[in-house]
Amino acid sequence: MLIAGVVLLGFSVAFSVRIGTSDLGYAEIGRVVGLRLGLPVEPLPRLLDSLIWDLRFPRVLLAALVGAMLAVSGAALQGVTNNALADPYLLGVSNGASAGAVTVIVVGAGGAAIGLTGGAFAGALVSFGLMLLLLRRSGMNTVRIVLVGVVTGQLFGAITSLVLTFSADPDTTRGITHWLLGSLASARWDSVVLCAIAAAVGLAVIWLCATALDGFAFGADTAASLGINVRNTRIVLLISTALLTSVAVASVGAIGFVGLIVPHGVRFLVGPLHRVLLPFTAVAGAVFLIWADALARVAFAPRELPVGVFTALVGVPLFLLVLRKRGEL
Known part of the structure; x- marks a missing residue:
């Protein structure tokens, strides 16, 4: 199944590169890749290559x-x-990133030296730091993590609304709103490199904690009896997920439902063992968002739908279907 998933991922990348306002052939894509690999192929016209x-x-x-x-x-x-x-987005990182991006764009804090991505990443780090500060004496209790995450998210959501209400003009508000809905239209190679580095580090750390995640399913006391350092492991996992979410939101905005629907769907297929669940979830999440973005590009052409809107429209019925299959609905 994992091999099939990787093959599907490769096909999804190739097919998604093909489609758009100007449909391309696989031969043209192959020539572009071959040229970058130093193979003796005839280059395409500069505009098409770009x-x-x-x-x-x-x-x-x-x-x-x-x-x-x-x-x-x-x-x-x-x-x-x-x-x-x-x-x-449970940790409030998304709202912190939104507040940081809005502050940079609307108020001009930091200006061009920081940029939208830098402002979003800084805001995400500030919100996560505030959450850790509020949790420092709680023993990382799961209920407190959820409550503090929600409160932190609401705080930075209110800051975003306040800045937009009193400082932004209609055009800026429209642009910020489009970014907040999640969009891959501004993707560039530097964003790909940044996300690749963050993904390699964050996913590796989380996968190394797979056994601890299995222990948490039976409660903190049981996990501790199995030799798991509950507090430190939770801190490591929270920092890793915050890093991944911060970089993702700073790069493309807040794309909802991917982190909710995909793990449940994969868990239904392969079971709850995290050493197996996490690799499958990574592949499934990649395939899901590739196809969501491709459909968002062409479904209402020539107008492009923000991919965050499309994932919500698709994610709701899929989530209900998964709940029904698991007998929870």
Whole structure:
């Protein structure tokens, strides 16, 4: 199944690069890749080469990386909190990133030196730092993690609304709102490299904690009796998921439902053992977001739908279907 998933991922990347306002052939894509690999192939016209290499490939690869990051973060947080409704935005990181981006764009704090991505990442780190500060004496209790995450998210959501209400003009508000809904339209190679580094580090750390996540399913006391350092492991997992979510949101905005629906669907197929669940979840999240972005591009052409809106429209019925299959609805 994992091999089939990797093959499906490769096909999804190739197919998604093909489709758009200008449909391309696999031969053209192959020539562009071959040229970058130093193979003796005839180069395409400069405009077509740039369309494929500078626009399509970064967008599709960024969708795969962000999908994997959000899906694995959701699976890890569902294990850490033992809460089926946990998703990557549980920690308030998304709202912190939104507040940081809005502050940079609207107020001009930091200006061009920081940029939207830098402001979003800084805001995400501030919100997560505040959450850890509030949790420092709580023993990382799962209920307190959820409550403090919700409160922190609401605080930074209110800051975002306040800044937009009193400082933004209509055009800026429209642009910020489009970014907040999640969009891969501005994907570039530097964003792909940043997400690839964050994904490699974050996913590896979470996978190394797979046994601890299995122990958390039976409660903190049982996990401790198995030799798991509950507090330190929770801190490591929270930092890892916050890193993945911060980088993802800073790169593409807040794309919802990936971190909620994908882990449940994969858990239904392969079971709850995290050493198996996490790799499958990464592949499934990548495939899901690639196809969601591809359909968002062409479903209402020539107008492009924000991918965050599309994932919500698709995610709701899929989540209800998974609940029904598990006998919970």
